[in-house]
Amino acid sequence: MAAPDPGTKPRHRTSWWLGLVLVLAGLAVLGWVAWQFWGTNWVAHRTQERIVGEVEKKWEADGADVVRVPEGDVEALVRIPRFGDDYSVPVLEGTSDDVLAAGLGHFEDSAGPGRKGNYALAGHRITHGEPLRGMPDLEVGDEVIVQTRSTTYTYVLTSAGADLEVPFTAGWVVDPLPVNPDRGGVQPDQREGQRLITLTTCAELFHTDQRLVAFGVLEKAEPVSR
Template sequence: MRVLVVQHSSRRRRVLLRRGVWAGGEVLVTVGVVLLLLVVHQLWWTNRQAKVGAERKVEALEREWGVPEGGGAPDDSGTSGASSAAPEETDVPPRQPAARRATSAGPDWSQAYAILTIPRLHLRVPVAEGTSKQNVLNKGYVGHYSGTQQPGRAGNFALAGHRNTHGEPFRYVNRLDRGDEVQVETEDAVYTYAVDRILAQTSARDTGVIRAVPSSTVRHGYGYSEPGYYLTLTTCTPEYTSKYRLVVWGKLLSMRPRH
């Protein structure tokens, strides 16, 4: 009878192989769990955290301005049709926004000073100065492009907001249609704009869309050629990427003083 001899080196290799496979499996599972937690944090927690913070800021601004309980911009009844020329009352200069008011410690560029309301999207979100991700956009706020006009003034009041994560205030701006109202509230007045044109996709470097007379430098024929009272909303597109920009333009319909 022949006896099978098993060498210790072969047995040791099999044991090491099993241990290696087991360890590799544990590493893969751990990496998978970590990635899942990162996705949950990015897609759910940052949204929840930013939305709660933005809602509280809107409430704080309303209390500061003495807005009646329930908030919301007053209705601009009897106003219809967009126009590049603003009503006469818009010639009254708005008060310097809080974001631009200097203090002994210098201006707080991330301080919200206005509220953007888009009824069609059930959106009501703070507006702060600048487009810094850390100080403005990641808080769930909408950021005002520094160097563009303030609401109600001749020129272009240009804003940016996240489309995904961190409150994603501009998640559904692609659903806006011509004629939809967009309201901007400040301490002194409520400005009502009407959506006029939409540029579904352009380069992230297309700075022409936020000029005083907005006009795409990439997609010729998109934009305007005459001075007016414009509103520009920009966000990333397609969703979950930052490769291109989606642009919504509006024109000022009316201005209603608070006091």
């Protein structure tokens, strides 16, 4: 009878440990994916609900136009009827990762709510609360309601959510009066002094190179009675 190969056990042991490492690595990847697609949404939705509640209480209590929360400064809440009656998302200043994880971000160099120029907002389409997940469903004529402490501004979209796709470097979309360099492309009515809104988000769910952009114009401004 042939003697057993003395190198068999070490090779088996190495293969077992290698297999275990691969399994653990796979579980770690699955855990990361689950966190990105479900965990961040769970956290973000609760963060948004908390911020909306804090802002509404502050507006009632002390009349501050801008409310400071741990995530940043909030001047407005956005409601989009197309996305449901319970849709209410805070708008924070800036477009950093931390801001976009807590709500919509306001491009700091763009106009304020209801002001002349372009009130430009950014938001996630996937993960971190995905407030603009339904961007492609928006249609011309849909309302975007922006509430501040003193005024409710109703904007009406002049382009649909899937009408315009641009590279993430296309800074013209947040200009005071966006002018599309592609002659004949989607853009707001070219009249100075308009009060515009622009919504921007990722064009594809799993890539960030392209952006979907929708433009709107202020239709009415109504004082808030308190």
